[in-house]
Amino acid sequence: MNAEEAAPAGPDLSGIPPELSRSMYRDMLTARLLDDEAIALQRQGVFPAYVSLRGQEAAQVGSAAALDTATDFAFPTYREMAVALTMGVDMVGYLASHRALWHGGLYDPMESRFGPVNAVVGGPVPHAVGWALGESLRDGPGCAIAYFGDGASSEGDVHEAMNFAGVFGAPVVFFCQNNQWALSVPVEAQVAGGSVAARAAGYGMPGVRVDGQDVAAVYEATRAALRRARDGGGPTVIEALTYRVNPHSTSDDPGRYRDPAEERRWRERDPITLTRRALERAGHADTDFFDAAETGARAFCEAARDGVGNAPHPAGSDLFSHVYREPTEALRRQQRVWRDEVGP
Amino acid sequence: MTELAVPADQAATATETSMQQAVNAALRTLLAEDPATLVFGEDVGRLGGVFRVTDGLQAEFGDRRVFDTPLAESAIIGLAVGLAMNGWRPVPELQFDGFAYPAVDQIVNQMARMHYRTRGAAPMPITLRLPSFGGIQAPEHHGESLEALFAHVPGLKVCAPSDPADAYGLLLQSVRADDPVIYMEPKARYWNRRAVRLGEPDLPIGASRTVREGRHATLVAWGAMVHRCEQAAELAAEDGVELEVLDLRWLKPIDTDGLAASVARTGRAVVVHEAPLTAGLGAEVSALVTEHAFASLRAPVQRVTGFDVPYPAGPLEPQYLPTVDRILLAVQRTLEF
Numbered sequence: 001m002n003a004e005e006a007a008p009a010g011p012d013l014s015g016i017p018p019e020l021s022r023s024m025y026r027d028m029l030t031a032r033l034l035d036d037e038a039i040a041l042q043r044q045g046v047f048p049a050y051v052s053l054r055g056q057e058a059a060q061v062g063s064a065a066a067l068d069t070a071t072d073f074a075f076p077t078y079r080e081m082a083v084a085l086t087m088g089v090d091m092v093g094y095l096a097s098h099r100a101l102w103h104g105g106l107y108d109p110m111e112s113r114f115g116p117v118n119a120v121v122g123g124p125v126p127h128a129v130g131w132a133l134g135e136s137l138r139d140g141p142g143c144a145i146a147y148f149g150d151g152a153s154s155e156g157d158v159h160e161a162m163n164f165a166g167v168f169g170a171p172v173v174f175f176c177q178n179n180q181w182a183l184s185v186p187v188e189a190q191v192a193g194g195s196v197a198a199r200a201a202g203y204g205m206p207g208v209r210v211d212g213q214d215v216a217a218v219y220e221a222t223r224a225a226l227r228r229a230r231d232g233g234g235p236t237v238i239e240a241l242t243y244r245v246n247p248h249s250t251s252d253d254p255g256r257y258r259d260p261a262e263e264r265r266w267r268e269r270d271p272i273t274l275t276r277r278a279l280e281r282a283g284h285a286d287t288d289f290f291d292a293a294e295t296g297a298r299a300f301c302e303a304a305r306d307g308v309g310n311a312p313h314p315a316g317s318d319l320f321s322h323v324y325r326e327p328t329e330a331l332r333r334q335q336r337v338w339r340d341e342v343g344p
Numbered sequence: 345m346t347e348l349a350v351p352a353d354q355a356a357t358a359t360e361t362s363m364q365q366a367v368n369a370a371l372r373t374l375l376a377e378d379p380a381t382l383v384f385g386e387d388v389g390r391l392g393g394v395f396r397v398t399d400g401l402q403a404e405f406g407d408r409r410v411f412d413t414p415l416a417e418s419a420i421i422g423l424a425v426g427l428a429m430n431g432w433r434p435v436p437e438l439q440f441d442g443f444a445y446p447a448v449d450q451i452v453n454q455m456a457r458m459h460y461r462t463r464g465a466a467p468m469p470i471t472l473r474l475p476s477f478g479g480i481q482a483p484e485h486h487g488e489s490l491e492a493l494f495a496h497v498p499g500l501k502v503c504a505p506s507d508p509a510d511a512y513g514l515l516l517q518s519v520r521a522d523d524p525v526i527y528m529e530p531k532a533r534y535w536n537r538r539a540v541r542l543g544e545p546d547l548p549i550g551a552s553r554t555v556r557e558g559r560h561a562t563l564v565a566w567g568a569m570v571h572r573c574e575q576a577a578e579l580a581a582e583d584g585v586e587l588e589v590l591d592l593r594w595l596k597p598i599d600t601d602g603l604a605a606s607v608a609r610t611g612r613a614v615v616v617h618e619a620p621l622t623a624g625l626g627a628e629v630s631a632l633v634t635e636h637a638f639a640s641l642r643a644p645v646q647r648v649t650g651f652d653v654p655y656p657a658g659p660l661e662p663q664y665l666p667t668v669d670r671i672l673l674a675v676q677r678t679l680e681f
Contacts, residue, residue, distance in 0.1 A: 104461035115429070116461045120453050126419045127454070130426020137408050160419035167414055322460045323498050325467050325522035328550060328597035
């Protein structure tokens with residue numbers, strides 16, 4: 001699917017409760033503005049680098065909105081800011097990862113039920129399967145969702161994880177955001193056969209392709225996969241077709257590897273614009289709502305920007321604090337060296 | 345074979361036990377005492393493991409607590425990480441040491457760092473059981489010594505028992521600990537029986553054990569090499585050379601104080617391991633002795649190790665692994681220095 005082939009009508013919100021469709025719009029818009037803030041923070045030198053999710057808001061918000069944040073658990077990689085936002089993660093703590101205050105972020109991943117930021121892109125996928133198996137071993141209600149991209153889909157861990165999930169019937173959703181580019185390598189040079197969803201069949205589970213710019217379609221597909229998992233039906237692969245309209249990171253230069261016309265075509269299918277039109281068409285929202293959503297999003301982003309910008313550096317002793325639950329005497333000895341020779 | 349001395353008050357309950365039986369008994373104890381404990385890996389369920397270490401556990405505790413996984417080492421450790429994040433206490437097995445390499449990303453980048461990455465929110469109470477070391481003339485990749493690799497990784501703890509009693513006690517400690525532990529089982533010692541009493545650990549995590557006292561030199565070893573050092577000490581004693589044998593037991597953390605105290609008594613140290621020489625753990629032991637017992641040293645620390653070659657095929661293995669003769673020659677070099 002490319003930008004032109006997708007349904008021109010945009011999201012069909014008829015099956016989505018109006019309040020939910022409005023909250024998904026709010027989250028998408030907030031994520032967009034926060035993404036812009038983060039890029040600005042990088043330009044100002046506050047963040048050493050940032051990875052933009054622009055263009056992927058519907059895929060992230062639509063899937064996260066389907067989760068039950070009381071029971072489910074999401075395993076992100078590093079471009080899932082809108083998932084974090086939708087799940088209610090402390091966004092100052094989340095952005096702290098991009099400010100390089102702490103690799104995994106400063107939010108509590110167990111409390112948030114949103115795993116730590118993880119830069120080994122296939123690495124957390126088997127964790128999601130383990131978490132899900134752990135849930136079914138105690139007959140718990142929760143499901144896991146593993147976020148990864150078309151690039152990560154080449155990682156052996158993703159394949160091993162899918163096979164394990166299929167064998168164990170684990171309640172897990174493999175949510176692939178196929179944003180067409182694994183840094184500089186296009187999906188056709190990354191994914192043999194062209195479809196991540198098609199791989200599901202080989203692992204004994206359904207694979208679903210969905211328009212990743214269509215928040216309603218993403219939400220419905222994720223909800224169906226979660227319902228199936230919760231009912232004991234096992235795992236599902238969802239491949240959301242979307243596009244990374246910005247560079248891979250603030251250090252990247254897409255001019256070296258892709259045609260700007262392709263970016264422009266996808267920008268025209270902007271998921272936030274599509275959702276706004278759909279809300280208007282469905283009669284779910286009026287101008288007052290859109291104005292309030294923007295005002296609210298701007299206030300949220302300002303607070304998050306100030307919060308992360310003003311967050312203190314971690315204490316030097318944090319070098320040692322979390323390496324072990326029970327630190328070794330050897331590490332304590334090294335900490336004394338640090339204290340005496342480097343100093344807090 | 346030298347039997348461990350059994351103290352008189354324990355003799356009544358001491359029984360002939362192999363390390364394979366001791367690890368099995370420890371897993372049984374652990375599964376019984378904590379319903380969060382899970383045992384899984386390749387062939388550990390119905391078969392009871394290729395070394396029968398998990399024999400009978402699935403029948404006793406059910407296939408939710410003890411289960412087979414598909415053959416994929418990285419996913420086995422990844423599964424353990426996810427299970428730990430959902431409140432379980434996983435005890436995965438990787439079938440042979442050489443097959444830990446495919447799981448190194450999950451061990452190093454994920455399991456060892458998750459507690460750090462999450463600032464303590466996600467403890468990793470995982471014990472990876474790894475049948476380790478050589479001595480059984482196994483095919484390639486079925487005999488490796490990975491202790492230096494794992495001891496180098498922040499966040500991991502590493503131990504290797506040398507006898508059935510320690511195998512039992514160290515496994516209880518490893519699994520009950522809330523940090524990830526690499527528990528290296530010396531394959532060559534699985535079937536050797538000793539009259540021992542299996543009981544609660546009598547030493548803290550990180551403590552070494554003096555398995556034989558002596559005053560002329562300290563032999564430092566772990567795993568199967570402890571027994572070889574005991575054999576060397578037995579022979580040396582016939583010539584009036586009294587060798588102390590220190591079983592490190594824990595390779596991370598290493599018992600620096602115990603090591604220094606022993607060398608302070610003997611003035612000489614020979615470290616013995618199966619792994620290749622260069623950047624092996626013998627170098628770490630040697631450095632620790634130099635840093636903490638330099639004034640007591642009467643000779644440079646000697647290393648008796650495997651050579652810087654891959655673990656060789658069967659007939660060459662005895663020429664690769666440290667022999668009693670090589671240990672004694674190294675002792676002689678320290679005595680004649």
